[in-house]
Amino acid sequence: MEPSDLPGLALVQVLGPQEALSLIQSSDSSNARVEQLVTEVLNEAGTERWTGLAEVLTRWRPRLADVAPERDLATLARLHGQLLVPEDHSWPTALEDLQLGAPLALWCRGDHALIPEQEKCIAVVGSRDNTSYGANVSMEIASSLVQRDFTVISGGAYGIDAHAHRGALSSSLGATGAPLLSPRHPSGGRAPGQGDDGYDSPDGAPPTIAVMAGGVDRFYPSGNEDLLRTIAERGLVIAEVPPGTNPTRYRFLQRNRLIAALCSVTVVVEARWRSGALNTAHHAESLSRLVGAVPGSVYSANSAGCHRLLKEGSAVCVTDAADVAELAGGMGQHLAVEPHVDPALHDGLGTSDLLLLDALPLRTATTIEKLCVVAGLSAATVLAGLGRLEALGLAERLAGGWKRTSRK
CATH class of the missing domain: 1.10.10 (Arc Repressor Mutant, subunit A)
Known part of the structure; x- marks a missing residue:
């Protein structure tokens, strides 16, 4: 079925x-x-x-x-994979939120036996025909999320999906400066800790997970075969359909519900007005998951879907991994650091004091009467305001009257 x-x-x-x-x-x-x-x-x-x-x-x-279950299990064993069913202790409990629509099983291919908890998984999705802006943003967000100990989940497709996977993989390797492909052991076999193709096997949670619309024995699309093979060696490739199953449009759409269910936050980097990434976002919203959208140029059709989500209130505006991590965290967790900005001269001043400060000349002193005319304030208000500005170091009294304090 x-x-x-x-x-x-x-x-x-x-x-x-x-x-x-x-x-x-x-x-x-x-x-x-x-x-x-x-x-x-x-x-x-x-x-x-x-x-x-x-x-x-x-x-x-x-x-x-x-x-042919025996054939499918033999294929999975040949790929060093495993079959997860709801009765397994490692079954991701987040899928229970799909209720009747939860998958019967998950076919997994990779060195990691466990799918991380929902709180540690972030979906990064978007258009297949991405722009360079979308590629850079998705890679930066995915890379920074892995550095924050999150697992990036996507669909392994062309475009934003692929860049998100690459960013996650590069971060898991880049911390030590190791190349993506490790050298073979001199004996011709694998060095200790290396995967089947000479890749170092990471410890802990997988940096990225690709959720496939077809069987895990077929890397689709074929143009991403090297990337998906690396994910299988460094992370995890999963599917709810058995090996040998071809991907179809319907299976792609149904695959999106798994991506949304496994993650605490779904981030849409770029999406056209009608996009499969929006389908994932809508699944996430229906499951009461948080959705983030990256804003783009108002002239870019590739960001029209993101702007649509923001306009409809379905998504929160995010611009970097710190924003995403803050969404994924609990109360008071992963709070983004506000940038330090030096206070301006007029910060905290009332309306009358602002008018008076603007009326004060910079070079020559002026009288109270002239300040009343220029600022449009009464003499009492001007005198009181000059006292406050002098205390703040913004005005100074001279023999000929008052002027603005010179700033060096």
């Missing part, structure tokens, strides 16, 4: 995976009791009226010939 096939997921919830498969493999055209239970589950999930068990069985049964 396809990802997020709600009748199928409801059937598994009612019968369990083994009995659900047995029912599909049987010759039964329907089952009234099972159909009633599935209907109740779908109603609780708020799903629209479905066509019934008989119809979905005829939709699933033609695919039985392609069901």
Whole structure:
């Protein structure tokens, strides 16, 4: 069944995976009791009226010939991967927020056995046809987030996704100045701690995770094969569909819900008015996750989607990793440091004092009467104001009257 096939997921919830498969493999055209239970589950999930068990069985049964779990598990073992199911202790609990739409399993390829907790995962997504501005921003944000011990999650696609992955990988390596590709061991094998292609195996959480729309045995798109292979060696590549599954438009859209669910914050760097990245943002919003959007030029079509999110109030404006980390943190955590700005001369002055300060000449002294005319204030107000300005070091009294204090 396809990802997020709600009748199928409801059937598994009612019968369990083994009995659900047995029912599909049987010759039964329907089952009234099972159909009633599935209907109740779908109603609780708020799903629209479905066509019934008989119809979905005829939709699933033609695919039985392609069901080969032993083959899929053998392929995963060859790739040094593992299969995660909800009963595993390492199953990401954040996916439970998808409720009935949660995946049945996750096929994982990589050296890292655990997907970090939701609080430590940030999604960085955007357009495939990015600008140089978007590329630089996504790489800088991803790199800085990894330095702050976050894991960057994206979809492995061209454009912003790829730059986010590269930024995360470069930060995890750049801390020691190590090259992306480590040299082979002199014996021709791997040096201790190196992955299958000579990469150093990092400790702790993966710097980045790619969530695929197809099987983890096929790196798609092919132009990102080297990048995805590096992610599998340095981080983690996951999918909810078994090996050998081709990516389709529907699977891409359903994949976006996993990215949103796994992360505490989804950051959209660049997106057109209609973009798959907005689909991820909408999934995040529906799951009560925070969404950040990077503003761009008002003349750039690649930022129209980000501006749309900001205009509709669906996203918070973010400009760097500090802003994103502050969104991801709890109360008082990861607070961005405000830049230090020297106070201006007029800071804290009232309206009358500002008028008086503007009326004071810089070079020659002037009288109280002239100040009253220029500032448009009464004599009493001018005298009181001059006293305050003198105390602040902004005005000085001379023989011929008053002038503004000279600043060296």
